[in-house]
Amino acid sequence: MAILRWAEETARAVLADALPRRWVHVQEVAVRAGRMAVALDEENGEVLHAAAWLHDVGYAPELATTFHPLDGARYLRTVGAPERLVGLVAFHSAAASEARSLGFSGEMAQFEDERSLVRDLLWFADMTIGPGGECMTFDRRMAELQERYAPDHYVVRALEVGIGERRAAVERAERWLDLVGLTDRNHSGG
Numbered sequence: 001m002a003i004l005r006w007a008e009e010t011a012r013a014v015l016a017d018a019l020p021r022r023w024v025h026v027q028e029v030a031v032r033a034g035r036m037a038v039a040l041d042e043e044n045g046e047v048l049h050a051a052a053w054l055h056d057v058g059y060a061p062e063l064a065t066t067f068h069p070l071d072g073a074r075y076l077r078t079v080g081a082p083e084r085l086v087g088l089v090a091f092h093s094a095a096a097s098e099a100r101s102l103g104f105s106g107e108m109a110q111f112e113d114e115r116s117l118v119r120d121l122l123w124f125a126d127m128t129i130g131p132g133g134e135c136m137t138f139d140r141r142m143a144e145l146q147e148r149y150a151p152d153h154y155v156v157r158a159l160e161v162g163i164g165e166r167r168a169a170v171e172r173a174e175r176w177l178d179l180v181g182l183t184d185r186n187h188s189g190g
């Protein structure tokens with residue numbers, strides 16, 4: 001439980017005042033992750049929930065120098081976050097594909113992508129919660145990203161290369177949610 005409180009406070013410290021809308025998104029991603037965490041064992045559930053709190057810290061103006069998954073992971077390592085959290089943040093939501101297209105693969109190599117159910121669930125939560133904390137389908141969320149950023153922004157440029165990987169992770173997460181009886185079509189499909 002201590003790690004959860006630490007994750008929430010760490011994210012709040014860099015995002016809440018600087019990027020209030022982003023902070024709302026993060027809080028809702030954490031709520032969704034927390035709901036899924038109850039169907040995992042304690043350790044994995046806690047890691048999922050903590051990673052959800054931390055996944056976007058790299059957007060904080062004081063930390064942003066390259067692109068947000070890498071900036072976030074670097075920061076978390078400097079403040080002594082557990083390596084699993086560092087890796088989940090580094091590679092969240094197709095960041096590896098994005099890093100390749102942006103020329104950051106070399107720097108990403110210092111982190112580990114665990115390619116696990118926890119990772120898929122983190123991606124699912126991030127990609128079904130909109131920028132203001134609203135629930136939306138994966139397809140709507142991808143369209144929303146394209147609408148929100150300028151065509152030459154890295155988020156849009158990198159979107160295409162990572163879309164297949166994102167969709168596959170979301171589908172795996174949805175299958176698991178069905179399996180454990182956590183599917184809420186209205187919630188994930190609104």
Ligand SMILES: [Fe+2]
Pocket residue numbers: 025029055056126
């Ligand atoms: Fe996010």
